[in-house]
Amino acid sequence: MSKKKIAVLTSGGDAPGMNAAVRAVVRSAIAKGMDVYGVYRGYNGLLNGDVEQMNLRSVSDIIGNGGTMLYTARSEEFKTLEGQKKAAKHCEELGISGVVVIGGDGSFAGARALTNAGINCIGVPGTIDNDIACSEYTIGFDTAMNTAIQMIDRIRDTAQSHDRCSIVEVMGRRCGDIALQVGIACGATAILVPEVGFNIETDVVERILTTKKTGKQHFIVIVAEGVGGVVDLAKYVERRLGIETRATILGHVQRGGSPTLRDRVVASLMGHKAVDLLAEGKGNRVVAMKNGQIVDFDITEALEMPRVFNEDLYNIAKTISI
């Protein structure tokens, strides 16, 4: 009987830990007697035939590297039915019957489309934003937050020296999880996230004033990217309160760097689980973390789940960061 062949790709925004997931997929597949292929630059690699067979040594010494050795991309062509059929045809020509897709929910929608075109796909959540509703954790989240707090600790040093307010934007287009956790970890006087409505006067200005009255002379405000407007907010706070204020957008620094232990371990477990599912002949599934365990969900069910923001944590942050 011919060997089962599977492939692995990374798609959408990169995230620290993606390499650890690729490594786990390659080694778990080889351990199960499968042939495994690396697909370069996301779905583009399936469309262009940019695919290479991997061996145990192809993924040596990558577990601690940021970025993704398979590169990543966004592909407009793959969003079309023709593109999906072309990608499926290329898989069939190579004898590839399953693909592990490491990425965010856009990449999962692509994985569902490719499964419908005849190639079993398993999604693995890889995005720093932690915005995959079915999973309490996404690969890259921990590293991004740790990078952010290191940067903000430095910002605090200078804010403190100058008795200033610093307003810092962290990543998270539709999701305030990075802002919330980082805000707690950095003792931010105010945290603004896209999930919770806010009023600049009561949620920023008054909080700074209350804190100032108790003796504090420097302030950190964390704003999620999905809220934005940090430059204007800094001008407003300075004008309104007469406190010198600076805005910093942390940006892509949060996407790079060597993955933390948590990202390396979770990525390894999720990559391994994805191969188990393909080995069982399953497709259209997403690997996820639930109550700390690695589980799987139907892709459509996963994509339709509403994301739940942790308002309790948000309220605790408001109570203790004052």
Ligand code: ADP
């Ligand atoms: P992420 O996976 O990080 O959410 P994107 O939303 O950019 O990133 O999606 C990555 C890629 O997945 C897209 O460039 C596209 O090729 C593919 N994709 C996204 N949405 C769909 C869709 N609805 N159908 C098919 N492919 C999709």
Ligand code: F6P
């Ligand atoms: O998905 C993570 C994320 O970092 C978002 O927070 C951000 O909006 C987006 O990716 C930016 O992606 P890029 O610069 O690659 O387009």
